[in-house]
Amino acid sequence: MAIDVERYQQIVKELTAMNTKLVAVSKMKPIEEIQELYDLGQRDFGENYVQELVEKAEELPKDIRWHFIGHLQSNKVKYIAPFIHLIQVVDSLKLLQEINKEALKNKRNIDCLLQVYIAREETKFGLDEKELNELMTKFLSSALQNVRIKGLMGMASFTENAEVVKNEFRFLKSAFDKYAALTTPDSQFTTLSMGMSADYKIAIEEGSTMIRIGSLLFGSRS
Numbered sequence: 001m002a003i004d005v006e007r008y009q010q011i012v013k014e015l016t017a018m019n020t021k022l023v024a025v026s027k028m029k030p031i032e033e034i035q036e037l038y039d040l041g042q043r044d045f046g047e048n049y050v051q052e053l054v055e056k057a058e059e060l061p062k063d064i065r066w067h068f069i070g071h072l073q074s075n076k077v078k079y080i081a082p083f084i085h086l087i088q089v090v091d092s093l094k095l096l097q098e099i100n101k102e103a104l105k106n107k108r109n110i111d112c113l114l115q116v117y118i119a120r121e122e123t124k125f126g127l128d129e130k131e132l133n134e135l136m137t138k139f140l141s142s143a144l145q146n147v148r149i150k151g152l153m154g155m156a157s158f159t160e161n162a163e164v165v166k167n168e169f170r171f172l173k174s175a176f177d178k179y180a181a182l183t184t185p186d187s188q189f190t191t192l193s194m195g196m197s198a199d200y201k202i203a204i205e206e207g208s209t210m211i212r213i214g215s216l217l218f219g220s221r222s
């Protein structure tokens with residue numbers, strides 16, 4: 001297996017034109033392949049498992065911006081708090097409080113996205129509309145000084161039906177716009193993370209500012 005260099009360059013070109021950021025999802029992929037992509041200029045990488053991420057971060061260049069995109073348990077936050085660039089999967093106040101606590105210990109701020117449930121499948125994590133509203137309200141009135149909510153993240157249904165995917169992304173974009181407006185003027189609420197290998201083109205059309213691509217770059221995961 002090796003990186004699909006041509007495809008990488010093609011995607012980077014597409015995204016640059018649309019002002020969208022690429023997170024290369026490297027879960028279950030070896031250090032050598034991440035390094036290969038790094039050498040081509042890629043700096044943002046996404047991982048799903050805490051232990052795997054910690055091991056890779058130790059070995060790889062320190063200027064990599066690591067994104068956590070898997071399910072995150074509160075008791076594991078401490079392992080990634082010293083270096084994580086963006087935690088994309090926050091779905092409770094408890095998790096936010098834990099991130100805040102660990103950020104404080106490490107004398108830094110940690111940027112987060114709230115994960116919103118947009119797919120019809122039951123297996124996906126995230127907040128529904130009501131829970132999102134409650135969490136934003138609580139956060140805005142809380143004194144969590146060391147976490148910043150930079151936007152929203154969501155995963156669309158895994159389906160060939162482009163119409164379904166489009167509508168799910170549209171819903172997420174409208175929620176994003178709503179909170180972006182609420183949190184002005186010095187809004188840091190600027191990141192809308194949506195789109196994966198199968199649906200990133202639709203996501204870009206629907207206003208994504210960050211896509212997370214794994215298998216298109218690294219090949220499929222066994």
Ligand SMILES: *Cc1c(COP(=O)(O)O)cnc(C)c1O
Binds near residue numbers: 048
């Ligand atoms: C694995 C994963 C991706 C990448 O999926 P691909 O289909 O390989 O592009 C993106 N986002 C999340 C949250 C993931 O878990």
